[in-house]
Amino acid sequence: MSDHVEAPVTPVEAYEPPYYVAVFTTVRTEDQSDYSETNARMEELVKDIPGYLGMDHAQTPGGLGITVSYFRDADGLEEWRTHPEHRAAQQRGRAQWYERYTLHVAKVEHSSTFEKA
Amino acid sequence: MSDHVEAPVTPVEAYEPPYYVAVFTTVRTEDQSDYSETNARMEELVKDIPGYLGMDHAQTPGGLGITVSYFRDADGLEEWRTHPEHRAAQQRGRAQWYERYTLHVAKVEHSSTFEKA
Numbered sequence: 133m134s135d136h137v138e139a140p141v142t143p144v145e146a147y148e149p150p151y152y153v154a155v156f157t158t159v160r161t162e163d164q165s166d167y168s169e170t171n172a173r174m175e176e177l178v179k180d181i182p183g184y185l186g187m188d189h190a191q192t193p194g195g196l197g198i199t200v201s202y203f204r205d206a207d208g209l210e211e212w213r214t215h216p217e218h219r220a221a222q223q224r225g226r227a228q229w230y231e232r233y234t235l236h237v238a239k240v241e242h243s244s245t246f247e248k249a
Numbered sequence: 250m251s252d253h254v255e256a257p258v259t260p261v262e263a264y265e266p267p268y269y270v271a272v273f274t275t276v277r278t279e280d281q282s283d284y285s286e287t288n289a290r291m292e293e294l295v296k297d298i299p300g301y302l303g304m305d306h307a308q309t310p311g312g313l314g315i316t317v318s319y320f321r322d323a324d325g326l327e328e329w330r331t332h333p334e335h336r337a338a339q340q341r342g343r344a345q346w347y348e349r350y351t352l353h354v355a356k357v358e359h360s361s362t363f364e365k366a
Binding site: 141143146152157159193200202231235239247248 | 263272275312313314319351353364
């Protein structure tokens with residue numbers, strides 16, 4: 133994912149619960165070679181997972197990164213977690229890109245949205 | 250919250266489930282006057298809520314902001330949501346700081362963490 137943002141950003145909408153979120157918080161290492169390419173590939177691949185609803189990403193320069201993935205059910209999330217190419221990317225992430233990360237998988241009970249008139 | 254990061258960032262840890270996350274995604278307006286002060290005040294206030302576990306924040310410059318708050322149970326989250334001073338800040342957010350936002354409240358079922366050796 134590029135840090136250079138030009139298009140207006142649209143966060144993933146408030147779907148009707150229940151659905152699932154995977155909150156992935158990361159602290160990066162200095163070696164980010166091939167990260168962008170792999171990330172772009174993952175963003176393509178995940179679209180084929182049944183029940184995939186979308187993804188939000190924010191990255192404070194030099195700080196925390198947060199990626200939130202949204203799925204209709206736990207099965208879709210599990211299919212994505214264990215996808216062979218995604219597995220390989222996760223392994224490389226631990227070896228190279230991430231100083232640390234945390235994953236919180238949760239079932240959404242309430243959601244709401246606001247848009248300026 | 251300042252955009253100028255100096256201290257090493259430490260994301261909120263993987264607590265033992267169940268616990269709750271509130272995923273708050275935002276697109277800001279151009280008028281961010283008083284935002285930092287209010288945000289700092291909220292970060293102080295929330296620490297007094299029973300069951301508050303922590304908060305992660307990331308902001309892509311000119312792009313999406315994501316704040317994830319963690320609470321031990323739904324009661325703590327509800328107490329925070331309805332706190333009078335927080336309510337006032339929410340109202341001002343809709344009037345001034347946010348072009349749009351979405352909130353997803355979810356119960357964590359699994360969590361994991363990784364730290365480079």
